Amino acid sequence: MRIPELKPTDCSGFYKKYITTLGEAELMAVLEKQLIDFSHFLENISQEKLRYAYAEGKWTLAEVIEHIIDTERVFQYRALCFSRNDQTPLPGFDQDAYVLESNASNKTIGNFTDEFRSVRTATLSLFSSFNDAVLQRVGTASNAAMSVGASGFIICGHLEHHRKIVLERYFN
Numbered sequence: 343m344r345i346p347e348l349k350p351t352d353c354s355g356f357y358k359k360y361i362t363t364l365g366e367a368e369l370m371a372v373l374e375k376q377l378i379d380f381s382h383f384l385e386n387i388s389q390e391k392l393r394y395a396y397a398e399g400k401w402t403l404a405e406v407i408e409h410i411i412d413t414e415r416v417f418q419y420r421a422l423c424f425s426r427n428d429q430t431p432l433p434g435f436d437q438d439a440y441v442l443e444s445n446a447s448n449k450t451i452g453n454f455t456d457e458f459r460s461v462r463t464a465t466l467s468l469f470s471s472f473n474d475a476v477l478q479r480v481g482t483a484s485n486a487a488m489s490v491g492a493s494g495f496i497i498c499g500h501l502e503h504h505r506k507i508v509l510e511r512y513f514n
Contacts, residue, residue, distance in 0.1 A: 343369045343477045343491045353496065354486035360499030361492070363506075369477075369491065372498045373469060377462045380501060384455045392451060396511040401441060403512050407454045408446040409437060410504050411461055414497050418465050421493035424481035425472055434484035469494050 345366050353361070364372060384407065392404040401409065416435055423432060449457075477491035488496075 343474065343494075345495060348489070348492055348495065351487055352480070352489040353492040354484070354488070356486075357488075357492065357496045357499075360503050361495045363499045363502045364495060367495075367498070369494045369498070370466070370469060373462065373466050373494065376498060376501055377459065377466065380462075380505065381455055381459055383505065384451060384458060387451050389451055391512070392449075392454075393447065394512060400511075402447065403508065404446040404449060404454070405441045405444065406504055406508060406512075407458075408444040408449070409441055410501050411454070411458055412440050412444065413437070413500050414461050414465060417493045417497045417500075418461070418468060420481065420483050420488060421472075421490045422468060424479050424488065424490045424493065425468075425476050427479060429481065431482040431485070465494075465497060 345361060345364060348361070387403065392407075393402055395402045420432055423430065472490060477494075478489055480487050480489045482488070
């Protein structure tokens with residue numbers, strides 16, 4: 343599936359900012375490329391840098407990385423539910439509460455790299471099992487419609503969005 347194949351109703355406007363960061367990408371290609379590229383990105387972060395926050399009250403770099411991984415898990419679950427035609431409305435999640443309870447400050451860059459690779463490999467496995475009809479299935483999350491395909495693009499766009507923030511605010 344490519345981004346131009348998404349319908350305007352495939353997700354709420356809130357998530358479109360993530361999807362547009364990807365251009366006209368093909369879903370599986372982006373998932374695979376990010377597995378390699380973001381793993382390398384993580385491997386080049388020092389342990390000391392993980393504890394850095396660019397301003398008072400902002401997440402540390404470790405917390406941002408954990409947020410990226412947690413969000414992928416949440417959207418992966420949403421995609422699974424919608425792909426199976428589960429029409430149970432799924433709740434949103436409190437990203438700040440997740441970060442607070444994540445224990446991110448006690449993890450090493452190796453922990454994060456391994457965790458990201460594991461989660462992304464599972465995402466790739468899940469999405470590779472979907473055909474075009476499944477990618478177009480729609481469920482409800484956070485009180486809005488969301489397609490399986492949009493969930494995948496949101497995973498990718500969310501990672502890209504935060505990678506750019508990390509480069510701008512944590513490495514400048």
